[in-house]
Amino acid sequence: MKHLSQLTDPVFVKPIKETAxxxxxxxxxxxxxDLPFVYLTFKITLTLWPLAIIMYLPGVNNWLWWGAAIAYQFLNNLTFKGPFGLMLHCTSHRVLFEKKYQFWNHYLPWAIGPLFGQTPESYYAHHIGMHHPENNMPEDDSSTMRYQRDSSRDFALYLWNFVTLGVYDTARYHLRKKRNKLFVRLVRGELVFIAACVGLSFINFPATFVVFILPFLISRVIMMVGNWAQHAFISTEEPENSYKNSITCINTKYNHKCWNDGYHISHHVKPSMHWTEHPVYFRQTLDEYITNDAIVFDGIHFLHVWAYLMAKRYDLLAKNFVNIGDRFQTDAEIISFLKQRTRKIVLAPVPAPVTAASC
Structure with missing residues (x-):
């Protein structure tokens, strides 16, 4: 186990000098x-889009094509995927551009997102429209509650359900909740992406596979790996409590690269909080974490948590567990606590209300 140390995660520091x-x-x-978001957007635009265009050029040299394909996948998956995905996350919660530049708020989901396999508007419709309102409870179609969360078999089932039925379930959810605008945004984005992939496949299938289809498959897996880890440890007594159904990862390079995404508890407590404010808020509300038996890890991030769970390496989870409030004496106690939080949760169905007609 670890004891809480000084936080090294990024906070906003006003620069002394500014460029034009x-x-x-x-x-x-x-x-x-959010100035770093603008620079990241330019970097992605000026690297991935030119590489994508090269792959679609007719008669392009094989060496050049494969060089562009390899560079595209490297930059897409190892350099930009995390920072872009969490930039999309932040700008879904807090609009990036001023009202007079409102048009450019569509640039990330429509012009950049598809390069990473993010179908336009789908992320917003799912994450903002469903995940946060339902908070990983049963009506959240990406809820982890009904799965054994240290089971690779259950994760495979969870992933399969999301890949095959995720869009359908989310669309049905919005219809059920009468959120018609979100339903339209979701379905429109999915259909446009599918139509574009089909049409471009007739023009150049290898390029379409590298540029759009493979990133789409990878992104769906990565998103579910992340959500599984973020909501792997749930209290059976209070599954709706954000302190007890989410985790926080501090002091990790991931937070520097991905805009403090490790602070998932405070993100669910205050979804619109700016990403630079989470470390300070964590310190200010530490008593809430202690009171609610919140789970905090130091030095690891969600991919570590997921991998350790799939391998049932609770010893490694305990090694990086932050013993806030000195609640535990040994790693064995921590392991027992963590195992309780990963158990499958089955909630009893709520009985239908009795109406006069049924009496």
């Missing part, structure tokens, strides 16, 4: 703390 580009871009966006 900094000043220009700050005039476009709502919050100057």
């Amino acid at each position: 580009l900094d000043r220009l871009f700050k005039g476009w966006i709502r919050d100057e703390r």
Whole structure:
């Protein structure tokens, strides 16, 4: 186990000097703390899109095509996937551009997202429209509750259900809740992406597979790996409590690369909190974490948590577990506690209300 140490995760520090580009871009966006998002967007646009275009050029040299394909996959999956995915997450919760530049708020989901396999609008419809309102409870179609969360077999079932039925379930959810605009955004984005992939496949299938289809498959897996880890440890007594159904990962390079995404508890407690505020808020509300037996890890992130669970390496989870409030004396106690939190949860169905007609 570990004891809580000084936090090393990023917070906003106003720069002493600004470039002309900094000043220009700050005039476009709502919050100057999101300036890194603008630069990241430009980097992705000026690297991935040219590589994608090269692969679609007719008669391009084989060496050039394969060089572009390898570079595209490397940059897509190892350099930009995490930072982009969590930038999309942050800008879904907090709009990036000012009202007079409102059009550019569509650029990430429609022009950049598909390069990472993010079908336009689907992420917003699922994450903002369903996941946060339902908070991993049964009406959340990506809920982890009904699975044994240290079981690779259950994870495979969870992943299969999401890949095959995720869009259908989310669409049905929005219809059931009468959220018609979100339903339209979800279905429109999915259909446009599918139609584009089909059409482009007739033009150049190898390029379409590398540029759009493979990133789509990878992104669906990665998103479910992340959600599984974020909501792997759930209290059977209070599964709706964000302190007891989510985890927090501190002091990890992942938080520097992916905009403090490790602070998942505080993100569910205050979804609109700016990503730079989470470390300070964590310190300010530490008593809430202690009171609620919250799970905090130090030095590892969600992929570690998922891998350790799949391998049932509770010893490694305990090794990186932060003993806030000195609740535990030994790693064995921590392991027992963590195992209780990964058990499958089956909630009793709520009986239908009795109406006068049925009496």
